[in-house]
Amino acid sequence: MESNNKIQNPETTVQKTQAMNDRDFLTDILATEKYLTQAYSTALNEASNQHLYQYILNIFEETQNCHRELYNLMFQNGWYSLEQADMQKCQQSYQQFQQDKQQLPLH
Template sequence: MNQQKPFGDREMMEDVLSSQKFVTEGYNTFANECASPAVMSELMNILNEEHQIQHEVFDEMVKRGWYQTEPAPQKKIDQCKQQHAQG
């Protein structure tokens, strides 16, 4: 019989982060396509809250060593700045 590995803290955090990314995509699309300024404002508030939750989960995963990031080389940072400054 095939035994599955228990769903631990790391797997739960990965699932939460993935879910938050999905949720923010949805709210972003809704806000972009909203015709009502009042509704759009509320969607933007919710989107901001969801991004904050996503960032908190991300930070916790980084602290626990479960999400590795590499610093961008200065050359790539400079290229990105130059590209966006040209508009």
Template sequence: MQQQTQTIQNPKTEVPNTPGLNERDYVDMMLNTCKKMVHAYAIALCECSNDQYYNFLFKIFKETSEAQRRLYNLMFRKGWYTICAEPSQKISQTVQKEMPKKQQLQ
């Protein structure tokens, strides 16, 4: 039996459909920029050899990650970002598939 994927979304906040950028466009660009910055800081943290510099970068990484989360929450609240709930059976299958990889790392 095939289970339906449930979409989770808030009511969409309408924005003007004009040639120029609107509020949703700006927030989307900020969210994507934060995602790229978090990724770049994560790489820098992995390669950092100086503890003082690591702590400095980690603080910026944490602040940027929190800003990214706030932007995501804003977009979700305004209905501009949707998520799909996966059936528990599919989650269990994915966990079982990935478990051998975890055991290899231990």
């Protein structure tokens, strides 16, 4: 059953062959950028030297921006879709967050 809450642009047609097409390349690059941002995030958490931290942070930001641009390109071409969030689920998540937040010690 397909959801009626799907948000997607019209899909740009690509030739389906054994060779990689534009969609395949972008999917692979997007996955790589996602992996890199996760790895840089871990490196930032563990960097003990301020200069090293700043250097990695700059690379992280560039990588994250590339990831976002690739995502936008894939979305524009209809190769990436989203599902509209159900308002009731959003409200439940917000209420759960508020309850969890109240249990945190005050700073």
